[in-house]
Amino acid sequence: MSSTPVDIKDVRAASKRIHSWVHRTPVLTCQSLNNLAGRQLYFKAENLQKTGSFKVRGACNAVFLEKESNPDSSGVVTDSSGNHAQAVAYAAKCVGLDCTVVLPRGAPKVKCDAIRGYDAEIVFCEPTPISRKETCIRVSEETGKTIIQSSDNYSVIAGQGTIALELLEEVPDLDAIIVPTSGGGMLAGIGVTVHSIHPKCQVYAVEPVGKDLQRCLEAKQRLWPNPPLYLNTVADALRLQAIGYLSFPIICEYASHRVFTVTDDQMIEGMKLSFERMKQVVEAASGAGVYAAVNLMNQVQPTAHKVGVVLCGGNVDLDNLPWLTPTITY
Structure with a gap:
């Protein structure tokens, strides 16, 4: 029995409730990115989702x-x-x-x-x-x-868990899933779902510089300033510094306490890889996950052979691509 307020039954119920109104997004593969990463990557294309994100x-x-x-x-x-x-x-x-x-x-x-x-x-x-x-x-x-x-x-957390439900139905033997993380609702929902269906699979957050999530997870304490800050990052979807209060205990229990931290330049590189190699328009937040999967897995789980990556969104302002314009500073 789950020790958290969201469990796999809630995720499955959410899947039934929303299925007529959302896309079952494809899982994409790219041999050139597999070659760069030295492993098989499976991209859950939530950039193709209704409204352009998960x-x-x-x-x-x-x-x-x-x-x-x-x-x-x-x-x-x-x-x-x-x-x-x-x-x-x-x-x-x-x-x-x-x-x-x-x-x-x-x-x-x-x-x-x-x-x-x-x-x-x-x-x-x-x-x-x-x-x-x-x-x-x-x-x-x-x-x-x-x-x-x-x-x-x-209820939001349970709905986000449906991403992992679909991904594991298509690739049931994943070794890891990389999840771009802001407030943590997706990370929490995916963590709950993976723990129930395939607990050997590790769920990793990827964050912008300054979020400091790994230190908080290792301590199992909210060490962020109060009130929390906005991060100065090119990824507008990842600007919240702190994880949500309801999400944090779930993440502590079900996600890895190792966290991928990426710079703006690395996110942009991930975006470009998606544009050029997969022909997918993705946000900088998605680029963070792509970069981590291709370049950083050896630092955390070198034996991972099959890795899922959530392309969390594709709402890009094409008139203000981040490699052509300066980052907005809050």
Whole structure:
């Protein structure tokens, strides 16, 4: 029996609940990247997912449950750097709920346009985690809308676990899965799922410089400053420094305490590899996972033969590619 509030039954239930509204994304392979890595890599292409990222899985599960449990719901509200916002807006539109999204100023235009395309209202806030949280709470109090957090929501975590459910159905003997990590909802959901189905498979986070997740996992303590900071990174989807409060204990239990840390230049190299070798448009966060799989596995698990990599999103502003423009500093 699971010692955490999310288990494989929740993940399987989420899969049934959302399957008509999300894609079962393909698992891609690339021989040239296998050759570079010295192992077989399997890329779960969530960049081809509805709304352009994995976030739609957890958002649909949480929003659909809100609609089921509260037919008279006033709607939903969330704060996000973009991908979760798009996902919640999409999920709300699917079931006819009003949606408000709190975004930090400076969020990519491509994501703002997509959110408005799902008929959601955008409320901009200061580009700090505390401003996002306070603005989201204020909107909820003023409108009665239910907050759907991107990582601190067990239904979201269960929905993200469906990534591993599908990946292990296609490649059941993986030795490791590499997961780009921001708030930790995907890492937690994948950790729960892998532990239940294939516990010998190691689940690794990949993070930007400054997140310091490995030190927190080794100590099993939240060692981040309070309030947490935004990281100055090219990966807009990975700017949250701290893991969510609900996600952290699950990650401590089910994910490896070894963490891949990558620089902006390394993320960009991973993006370019995806563009050039696989012909896949991916975000810098996905590039982090690609770089770690190709270049860093020998440092952590040199005997891993089959490695899964989550291409977590593909919402790239093609007018502002990171190797052509300077990083936005928050």
